Amino acid sequence: AAALDLAVIGGDGIGPEVTAEALKVMRAATAVAGDAEITATEYTLGAAHWLTTGETLTDESLEQLRGHDAILFGAVGAAPNDTRIPSGLIERELLLKLRFSLDHGVNLRPSRLYPGVPSPLAHPGDIDFVVVREGTEGPYVGNGGAIRTGTPQEIATEVSINTAFGVERVVRHAFALAATRDRRHVTLVHKHNVLVHAGHLWRRTVEAVAAEHPDVTHDYMHVDAATIFLTTDPARFDVIVTDNLFGDILTDLAAAVTGGIGLAASGNVNISGTAPSMFEPVHGSAPDIAGQQKADPTAAILSGALLLEHAGHPEAARRINEAVYADIASRGRADGATARSTAEIGDDIARSV
Amino acid sequence: AAALDLAVIGGDGIGPEVTAEALKVMRAATAVAGDAEITATEYTLGAAHWLTTGETLTDESLEQLRGHDAILFGAVGAAPNDTRIPSGLIERELLLKLRFSLDHGVNLRPSRLYPGVPSPLAHPGDIDFVVVREGTEGPYVGNGGAIRTGTPQEIATEVSINTAFGVERVVRHAFALAATRDRRHVTLVHKHNVLVHAGHLWRRTVEAVAAEHPDVTHDYMHVDAATIFLTTDPARFDVIVTDNLFGDILTDLAAAVTGGIGLAASGNVNISGTAPSMFEPVHGSAPDIAGQQKADPTAAILSGALLLEHAGHPEAARRINEAVYADIASRGRADGATARSTAEIGDDIARSV
Ligand SMILES: CC(C)[C@H](C(=O)O)[C@@H](O)C(=O)O
Numbered sequence: 060a061a062a063l064d065l066a067v068i069g070g071d072g073i074g075p076e077v078t079a080e081a082l083k084v085m086r087a088a089t090a091v092a093g094d095a096e097i098t099a100t101e102y103t104l105g106a107a108h109w110l111t112t113g114e115t116l117t118d119e120s121l122e123q124l125r126g127h128d129a130i131l132f133g134a135v136g137a138a139p140n141d142t143r144i145p146s147g148l149i150e151r152e153l154l155l156k157l158r159f160s161l162d163h164g165v166n167l168r169p170s171r172l173y174p175g176v177p178s179p180l181a182h183p184g185d186i187d188f189v190v191v192r193e194g195t196e197g198p199y200v201g202n203g204g205a206i207r208t209g210t211p212q213e214i215a216t217e218v219s220i221n222t223a224f225g226v227e228r229v230v231r232h233a234f235a236l237a238a239t240r241d242r243r244h245v246t247l248v249h250k251h252n253v254l255v256h257a258g259h260l261w262r263r264t265v266e267a268v269a270a271e272h273p274d275v276t277h278d279y280m281h282v283d284a285a286t287i288f289l290t291t292d293p294a295r296f297d298v299i300v301t302d303n304l305f306g307d308i309l310t311d312l313a314a315a316v317t318g319g320i321g322l323a324a325s326g327n328v329n330i331s332g333t334a335p336s337m338f339e340p341v342h343g344s345a346p347d348i349a350g351q352q353k354a355d356p357t358a359a360i361l362s363g364a365l366l367l368e369h370a371g372h373p374e375a376a377r378r379i380n381e382a383v384y385a386d387i388a389s390r391g392r393a394d395g396a397t398a399r400s401t402a403e404i405g406d407d408i409a410r411s412v
Numbered sequence: 413a414a415a416l417d418l419a420v421i422g423g424d425g426i427g428p429e430v431t432a433e434a435l436k437v438m439r440a441a442t443a444v445a446g447d448a449e450i451t452a453t454e455y456t457l458g459a460a461h462w463l464t465t466g467e468t469l470t471d472e473s474l475e476q477l478r479g480h481d482a483i484l485f486g487a488v489g490a491a492p493n494d495t496r497i498p499s500g501l502i503e504r505e506l507l508l509k510l511r512f513s514l515d516h517g518v519n520l521r522p523s524r525l526y527p528g529v530p531s532p533l534a535h536p537g538d539i540d541f542v543v544v545r546e547g548t549e550g551p552y553v554g555n556g557g558a559i560r561t562g563t564p565q566e567i568a569t570e571v572s573i574n575t576a577f578g579v580e581r582v583v584r585h586a587f588a589l590a591a592t593r594d595r596r597h598v599t600l601v602h603k604h605n606v607l608v609h610a611g612h613l614w615r616r617t618v619e620a621v622a623a624e625h626p627d628v629t630h631d632y633m634h635v636d637a638a639t640i641f642l643t644t645d646p647a648r649f650d651v652i653v654t655d656n657l658f659g660d661i662l663t664d665l666a667a668a669v670t671g672g673i674g675l676a677a678s679g680n681v682n683i684s685g686t687a688p689s690m691f692e693p694v695h696g697s698a699p700d701i702a703g704q705q706k707a708d709p710t711a712a713i714l715s716g717a718l719l720l721e722h723a724g725h726p727e728a729a730r731r732i733n734e735a736v737y738a739d740i741a742s743r744g745r746a747d748g749a750t751a752r753s754t755a756e757i758g759d760d761i762a763r764s765v
Pocket residue numbers: 150151154155307341605606636
């Protein structure tokens with residue numbers, strides 16, 4: 060069996076609890092599939108680590124992380140009312156720094172309504188789409204600034220940067236992914252009637268890549284209209300490709316309509332293989348329930364399956380996905396999710412991979 | 413009775429049909445209330461006008477529009493597949509140009525789930541909130557550009573501009589509005605953990621204005637989390653204050669959860685009174701059903717009520733709102749909305765103001 064050398068960043072709050080279960084299930088699945096031997100190195104990073112050391116992510120840690128095959132990430136961030144930690148600091152200097160430094164240009168966020176999971180929608184339909192979110196550009200680049208701060212003349216700017224390089228690779232990935240799916244359809248979501256410069260780059264890129272994929276259909280939707288359709292007819296979507304900020308917004312909405320972020324997995328993918336990709340649940344650190352074994356580890360476990368699929372272990376990934384589907388299906392009947400501890404859910408899924 | 417001198421821009425598609433009904437109902441309500449004599453001047457503007465004249469909004473028209481007390485706006489924009497019209501041109505050079513030129517810094521968008529209206533949510537609850545959207549700044553300013561367009565080295569930028577002046581006036585308006593409502597609560601929606609410069613300006617402004625309103629509570633929510641709560645618990649919101657782009661996204665989602673944009677009204681308000689405010693339904697021009705008397709004029713009629721309230725005719729506004737509520741309530745029973753023509757709905761509401 061090939062060696063799979065993982066870095067694990069549990070992070071804050073429920074992060075370490077859910078990554079522990081993801082690792083447990085990944086080990087069980089690769090053992091049964093017999094195709095990978097997982098070694099895992101824990102990295103202690105996050106808000107708690109910053110409070111004791113003043114460090115978010117040192118150059119040394121970043122270099123060490125680069126040496127692994129992939130990263131399993133939990134969640135970072137302190138309680139919203141914890142005033143000791145500057146707002147957004149850990150998100151920017153750890154999570155976003157990892158995405159940018161490791162060139163995670165393609166952020167994959169599948170959305171599926173699993174049988175038996177209650178949706179807030181009255182008629183959700185058969186929801187199964189993937190948002191392919193750009194991960195290294197857009198308004199997330201940290202450009203911009205402020206002058207005359209704190210005065211009535213203050214001006215603050217944020218600059219969204221979009222490059223042909225960054226847009227093309229994520230659009231290519233979206234079309235290639237759509238070509239492997241049943242409906243083979245890509246929807247570009249943007250706001251090109253207002254954000255004309257970035258919008259034209261995105262549209263031209265989609266038209267160019269679409270011309271190479273006669274088997275894949277495509278359409279366009281403004282981001283505001285997309286929120287309407289995600290609420291009234293989410294089953295219509297197959298693959299959505301969009302920028303960093305719109306992708307952030309749409310994937311939380313997508314998680315909501317498919318029963319909550321407790322089930323939403325994601326992969327921050329370096330498609331050129333120059334640095335490890337990173338897999339994380341979409342949910343946050345939920346400090347209010349941390350350390351109590353109350354968190355649902357399913358999103359982290361599904362992120363582990365994405366990791367394995369990406370690392371070339373599709374059989375182990377398939378086993379995890381099927382065990383998770385079966386586990387979720389059983390919850391409706393037994394209300395298992397609330398009755399079981401975080402570790403018990405992990406144990407149950409690990410046993411049935 | 414005071415004279416109320418309106419400009420009416422019906423626009424494209426269903427725009428002229430719905431503004432005609434709004435005007436009919438406004439005339440009926442002011443006649444009964446006996447407090448205003450409406451005169452209306454039609455302005456022919458929009459995509460069709462551009463196709464015949466090449467003009468979007470001339471300086472002359474803009475100057476004439478400035479002379480009116482208020483503007484009633486329908487909808488603009490051609491069919492999405494009409495390739496004769498550059499994408500977004502009419503939106504930017506007519507609608508956004510009006511909002512910016514007439515300094516519509518406060519964009520009011522009430523969201524209410526009327527009794528009897530079906531929501532796509534299984535358990536919508538009692539939804540009644542107002543989004544107070546900034547209307548003249550943010551990523552809508554049209555700053556940014558592109559270099560090396562069409563080459564693999566293309567870079568396209570969009571610049572969001574936020575000023576203390578623009579943020580403060582809209583935040584003040586939100587708190588003043590909240591102070592008149594039952595729950596007296598303001599939620600700032602932004603993404604300050606990523607968009608730090610603009611985010612800090614918004615947060616500091618909210619804290620400063622909140623200090624002057626001890627009677628109004630407030631909290632903060634990231635825009636991604638806000639889409640979750642708008643789907644799982646929209647009844648929690650009272651007044652949301654947010655920037656131009658987030659406001660665009662959230663109000664379409666809000667319209668969706670309250671039963672569709674057929675009922676969503678809005679006001680683009682110049683709070684200093686230096687130019688007329690403009691009132692418009694949130695929906696678009698719906699070219700597919702234009703000229704067939706199939707459009708629901710309710711959103712335009714409710715926008716007319718907002719206009720009257722704003723112009724100092726609260727009694728006429730109240731009459732329209734109540735007639736609309738009664739009409740909507742009767743629809744569940746008789747499926748009146750689909751059976752009646754646009755003009756019949758207007759007639760019915762005008763009769764009962
Ligand atoms: C924590 C935050 C910086 C992050 C983002 O905005 O990307 C999160 O919301 C996400 O979606 O992964």
